[in-house]
Amino acid sequence: MSIILLKNSSEKNSSWDHIDFLWMKKNYPEVEEVFRDQVNFIPEEILLLAGTCGYQPNPYFDESYYVQRYGDVRLAISQGKFISGFDHYRKIGYKDRDPHWLFCEEYYLNRYEDVAQTLVNETTFSNGYDHYIQSGDQEFRCGSWFFDPIKYLKSLPNGNIRRPFYHYIQNPKRDFESIYFDTTWYAETYPEIIYELKKGTWNSFLHHYLTNDDKKKYNPSQYFSEKFYIEENPDLADPVGSGRFFNAYEHFLLYGIQERRCPNLGIDLERFYHTPYIQKLLFNGRIPNVFVGWCQLEGKVLEIGDALERTEVQTKFAFEKKSASLAINAARSPLNFSFTHPDISVIMVLHNNFDMTLNALTALRAAYRYEIQLILADSGSDDETRHIERYVRGATLLRFEGNVAFIRACNVAVQQARAPYVLFLNNDTEILLGSIETAINRFRRDPGVGVIGGKLIRTNGLLQEAGAIIYRDGSVTGYMRGASPDTPEANFVRHVDFCCGAALFTRVELFGKIGGFNEDYIPAYYEETDYCINVWKSGYDVVYDPSITAIHYEYGSSSAKDGAGYINRNRIIFNSKHGDFLSKKTVKSKQNTNLARSIRKQDSKRILFIEDRIPLKSYGSGFSRSHDIITTMSHMGHEVTVFPIFKPVVSANLLYNAFPDSVEIIWDRDINDLEYFFAQRAGLYDTIWICRTQNVRRLVPIIEQIAHLMPLAEIIADTEAVSSVREEQYDCLMSIPSDQHFSLAERLRSEFECLLIATKIVAVNDYDASLLKKNGYTNVSVLGHVQTPKPTPKPWEERFDFLFVGAIHEYNSPNYDSVLWLTTVLWPKLVQFLPENSRLIMAGHLGSGVSLSVFPQGQHIIYLGEVDDLTELYNDARFFIAPTRYAAGIPYKIYEAAAHGLPVIASDVLCKQIGWSIGSDIIKTEIHDIDEICNTIKELYSNKNKWEEIRENGINNIKNHNNLDLYSQLIRGIIA
Secondary structure (H helix, E strand, O other), X not given: OEEEOOOOHHHHOOOOOEEXXXXXXXXXXXXXXXXXXXXXXXHHHXXXXXXXXXXXXXXXXXXXXXXXXXXXXXXXXXXXOOOOHHHHHHHOHHHOOOOOOOOOHHHHHHHOHHHHHHHHHOOOOOOHHHHHHXXXXXXXXXXXXXXXXXXXXXXXXXXXXXXXXXXXHHOOOOOOOEOOEOHHHHHHHOOHHHHHHHHOOOXXXXXXXXXXXXXXXXXXXXXXXXXXXXXXXXXXHXXXXXXXXXXXXXXXXXXXXXXXXXXOOOOOHHHHHOOHHHHHHHHOOOOOOHHHHHHHHOOOOOOHHHHHHOOHHHHHHHHHHHHHHHHHHHHHOOEEOOOOOOOEEEEEEEOOOHHHHHHHHHHHHHHOOOOEEEEEEEEOOOOXXXXXXXXXXXXXXXXXXXXXXXXXXXXXXXXXXXXXEEEEEOXXXXXXXXXXXXXXXXXXXXXXXXXXXXXXXXXXXXXXXXXXXXXOOOOEEEOOOOOOOOOHHHOOOEEOOEOOXXXXXXXXXXXXXXXXXXXXXXXXXXXXXXXXXXXXXXXXXXXXXXXXXXXXXXXXXXOHHHHHHHHHHHHHHHHHHOHHHHOOOOOOOHHHOOOOOOOOOOOOOEEEEEEOOOOOHHHOOOHXXXXXXXXXXXXXXXXXXXXXXXXXXXXXXXXXXXXXXXOEEOOOOOHHHHHHHHHHOOOOOOEEEEEOHHHHHHHHHHHHHHHHHOOOOEEEEEOOOOHHHHHHHHHHHOOOOHHHOOOHHHHHHHHHHHHHHOOEEEEOOHHHHHHHHHOOOOOEEEOOOOOOOOOOOOOHHHOOEEEEEOOEOOOOOHHHHHHHHHHHHHHHHHOOOOOOOOOEEEEOOEOOOOOHHHOOOOOOEEEEEOOOOOHHHHHHEEEEEEOOOOOOOOOHHHXXXXXXXXXXXXXXXXXXXXXXXXXXXXXXXXXXXXHHHHHHHHHHHOOHHHHHHHHHHHHHHHHHHOOHHXXXXXXXXXXX
């Protein structure tokens, strides 16, 4: 440990592990008196003085705070085990204690995953605080909820500070803004502290709050009550009293917010969290958590939809003003629509409304960077539209002497189309970026698609429609009108009755074959409805695609009053033409909206898939399998809705990116909303697939309440994995006597009891199926994993690593146990004979409460956390190692490794589950015999022929038993 004696050297020392004698003399003048005649400074003597007097050895470590907070440290010092708090911290406390009241080790490592990864894989920094001092402070990272470096710098007269935290601890008598501590409220509530501040007892109100002895007396703001929180959560009394948490508020900040515990009387964070507006703020990073949202909004959230509905008149005015501005821009810089070989033809019928036309054309040009053939059909305009060629170059212009109406103008204009696809676009519509490309790609990919429409958003930001519905009486409605555009119901691809003509894509050839828009509907309304029905009758599909988006100024070219008259007249015409189609439609009813929202294709089923969470593959733990089941069902043509028991904590965008676009993902609801969800969708689903037995148990009372709403729905209980088997293995592993736990038979009976509500049961392997059958369940199917062989190319000679992949959702889970055993028991023995360049690589999703920093460090051990693409890791590794000591179901990670051509070394537990040939398809290890494992791996590591044999057999197993065709066939048999 160094002692700093030179002037200004403390600024250069970016570490907490030193004695800054110069700094101590400046802050504690009596120190200079004590050591006046000393030449050779002994660190222990200075530490002893610091411990006795409560002095800080340097500005980074607060001796008084540390000793006052941790009772075990005080006891150890009194027993002579340590000289001071700093002595304790630098020897053992640095691993998990907080050295300063403005730094929390656990917060820092949880917030910054890259730091946790650096600590566990490198030796540059001794702990998170060391990283914060050396790097994080200069990078403007936060070391505590209470110290935001940016806000701190804004509070300074000179904000040009490179190290905000260091600057503050050198100038501590300052209060600054914090969203977690209300200084003004604190001063008003506890005025007696002002006197203490003047005396110099405390540096600031925050300093008082975070270091005072009476933790229960003071609250940080009106939104948190120490007394209330402890009384509501009596389990926290001991952890707070022992110093595990400085006070109840620290527990709340670390865990309580995530668990949405109540911080004070009348504050319901659970309800508040589930409001759509708060969800959006969270997912967009505009608030860090639900508690901050409550504080900023004072617990009040406007009904955004209602507010926006009331503003549509104003937003239409704003739309018009923007349109006028863009018209001026086009006057100075005309829009260029020149083309040689256009990808798409766009037809826009014009009749006056010049400003809005230029707005629509500006949006069109910005929406697609490639060639567009623009066909403008001027239907008797008498405003500046007559001179549209001054503002637009390269367009095909058609002029009609009078107003020939939209339908006739379109039919004439389409004859000029040079591209295979056409977009009919209203001049009061802004087509948005990506929409045209999406439509063209879908036409090219699927020759059976005849019409594509998209999401229409009104000027107030709410939906006009997400596809449209035709009822039996010929009346029509826009699906999800008035809802938020990001609502799950509006964001999946489906087959629909028709789409609005404000932005309608179709094939030019098909349009001509059908005869275009029927002119019986002149001047407008029902022409696109009629056309889409004719498309369906011609054997083509009409598709709603939410990736096609447009903003539509409703009734921009006609009044709502005139529109109503045309609609009523043309509805009669429509009914006379399509009675055969209408007879099969649903009766008009609000309750039937979801039932009528899509056209069911032949052999397609509507499936509600219920899981713990929206199953991302990276989550492991059976979620990979659920993801594959959903994806396969969707590719088979089924309409799949995914509903989570627990609301997702990740962005909806991440979820949409992970599934086929035809899957409906209910990301904004959870089990509390399920009963109402069923009521909204009465009769919709053919199959309710419930994944995991514990979820079946949770849903039994709900299903009993709503069974009359889904009388014909088949309920499939997918056990995923029989947890009783895992529990039995764990008890044996921990040597728990048999008389201290239930027998396997008793556990199985208890676990399976809820399955009586199901019509079919799915097991993940033959062993689980046999357990179900032994307990009297006969209608049992087996559905394992699906994989496609994709062997990585690197040859044996260039591979050296061992790879472990597994999600760790919580401590004391099977994968966490595997990592500990692998790193502390097996790997230290393996490195004794493995080549120097051989590494143990560990990757996988970590739950929100799990940090990489807790894992043991070791020679050539690298922790990566979650990795988006594992291909390179599979390519670098020589073996996949899976030393799982207790588990249920079958391990997805083994199948994935084998599909990538990576031979697997697995525990006897996993080998039993997977059922492959030992020695030729997979290498089995007996976990209890460490010497035998080492000998097996030592021999195998250098045996190229054996490696190639296992690799080839693993790939063949995947190809023969886990291919997509077989998987689809198994699913078809289950839901048939």
